[in-house]
Amino acid sequence: MRIPRSELETDSASLEPRIGKRPECFKSTFHEISFVIMATLAMATNSIVTGAMIIVTSSIGRDLDMTQAQITWISAATTLTAGAFQLPLGQLSDLLGRKPFFIVGLVGFSASSLVLGFAQNAFLLNVLAGFLGLFSAAIVPPAAGILGAAYAEPSRRKNWAFACFSAGTPVGFGVGAYEAGSFRGRLRAGLGEFDVLGTALTVFGVGLLTTGLTLGPIDGWKAAHVIAMLIVGFFFLVAFVFWENHCRNPLMPLHIWKDRVFSLLIPISILGIIAMISSNFWLALFLQELQHRSALGVAVELLAQVISAIISNIVAANILHRVNNSLIMAFGAAMYVLANVLLAVQDPHAVYWAFIFPSLLTNVMGLDLQFNVTNMYVMQSLPEHQQSLAAGIFNMFIRLGTTIGLGISTAVYSSVQERVDQSGGDAFQPFKGAFYVSVGFAVLACVFVPFLRVGTQGGAVKRE
Template structure:
């Protein structure tokens, strides 16, 4: 039986589609900002609220855990009840939690607020991506994905910049209050501009996969929790090993259950489509490397080159510029060369950029950093935008929320592992290259703790040799981390060249992948979307 062609997006030919894209990018931009804006406020919160180091860790960790754990069930809820409804609910919850954050009077209350903010972010991230095909047709979807991706990327370096400015001029609650007007604007724009959720033919009530939800929550929580502890405890810590290994085992049970559950939380049949399987894997590879770079580079710009928070944020913009240029160029290249060639080429450029960065010397200035940051951003955009478009093209309309949630969840976990793994490698390289001879034990411990600690000791003692040693050691550690990023990108390029479909449309297995087609249970559901 032939499958009817999907209905065109409601806004495909309307100028409103670009305003709708602005609303969606605004919603994810505020999440990206909030994910990092709190980092510069931690010392202030420690003094104002009396938070100890463990509580400070969970002000960040609670947000990250809630975001990672909630995305999978949220995608299913979006498919069932409407993507626009869930998105608007998430934006509203984000605004209310931000208001509550300004009134927090204790570390425990602030941890609770940050956890709710993570839950709200989980309602926004995957669902906003799932809405994109309801606004843009196939020809313009890559451009929309590029803008959406750029919004999430630009928020990471800009967050500390905004946070630092706010703390310099206002009280600590301003880092939460800042969210509120942006949330109100995003809420109004999404309500007004996004297409309404479509009513769907209702069949028999389908039970919710509570077992799968519980297993995924426990597994992701344990894995992310163990990874969060790495900077303080090290990879050999029983808590880290217990969390990472235990989480991996629980997630293996979760995967087994999804194969056997009649109505699973994650439709594992999506992996039968090589577009989804390899596009997701490559996106995870790139996100792992990029998150590690975003962890390392701000420290290099601030501690080695000596720029303040504002200058550091501005000097990361070449990476974003490269991403946007690649997203624009990719629109032209993909139809001509095919997704396989463009993604593999992007990963090679990404690898080249990180290799150039790995050759950084302590005497190199910002111009050299701007060169390899631009190359890295360009390669990232050239790879991740077509790969994401490939994944989106593989998703049945009525399961797009589950598909994007799965993509965002594995990317989120990959990013967490990237920061922990590459951060540990940076630390090991730094310690191996640092010379603390002649220092007291207390000063040596402070210098070994971080490059900023070494800088403080060197400034107090007026020890230029310690400054030079710390800078050399940090650049050595950064080079090791960037070499690993280059290796990951090269491995991704090989996988893309070998396994990605040449084109982003149908696969060679037929006119559509049967597993994906089975997600719709009746002919009337084909081409029907919830949002």
């Protein structure tokens, strides 16, 4: 039986108070779904880079006869460039147009990935990994900015869109051409508002600081160049904060840090992400070096995280508007602690299902629940014309934090490994030390949780 058009419109209208109205920029539901899928795939580039680096570092190191320092730099080079350029690229995409940046980033990311596969030495591999991080930083802020601008009003519809965005998984997709004339038309006016000095200070500051943290465990913390990088990088960042307080169009509007919820959500989320990414890095090496798994075997075992991510994001989309978000953040923090404790206390000869499998499930559970809460709040902290910048701020801290976490865990691993080599101790001890670093970060995040006060986000849209 054919349903009259008037009845369909009535049914659609009756759903709007409960789930939210479709943004006017979308001509149809199909258009809306297609856009959310593209944004989700853009977010997936982060997972592609992180997952690929974690899984293949050991085998690449063997094939190219790389030292442990060079192996560490495969991941460090990616996170270093991504963290350093996240803020300026976020502001530029807001000023010059998010769509051109999004498409150029996709093309650059694809090209870098292709060329990276042909690298035949450690130096070229690490340089190309840096370009991969750079283009990854160019993709996520404009994608998140478009998403945040489209779903400006809190609603259950927005919760679902952002949950899909957070649950991005690595799949291929094609990119179209963009209008160069439109980009050129915005270029002069946009660059006039771009924070050039802030960009220089943050790029050099983040770059020198994270490079020093990465080289410290390798060249020694007392090495002159390491000390110089740490000191100069620190003062560049201090100068950056001072300048941002006086700049007319700052890269990082400092007023957002006056929001207590924002200033607590960021460290809670970042510390948890540091714990997870660091433990994943050492878990992959442990599986390959001590349990002699192949890269493919490690990838298969890490698929448990994909299953957990899908379930966690579905749950998040359905509870953000119903459950106090402070409780969600607390639960996520507890999951991070549980996951990393399981890895630290595991029997290295135990079966996969005893320690590693539950750790993978709970680690991702903590990540996705906290990411949904934090991402929603961060995007609402800045106006529509700065949505890409908002995403850049969050992602910069993720990349910078990840680099710092890997630097600290590498220092612990190297220190314990040196003692094991001298005394002939248990080969698992260096990995155990690195896992306990992740436990420390996860526990530190819990310290901030009791002070957090954030209610529900999204929910039913009330009619005027």
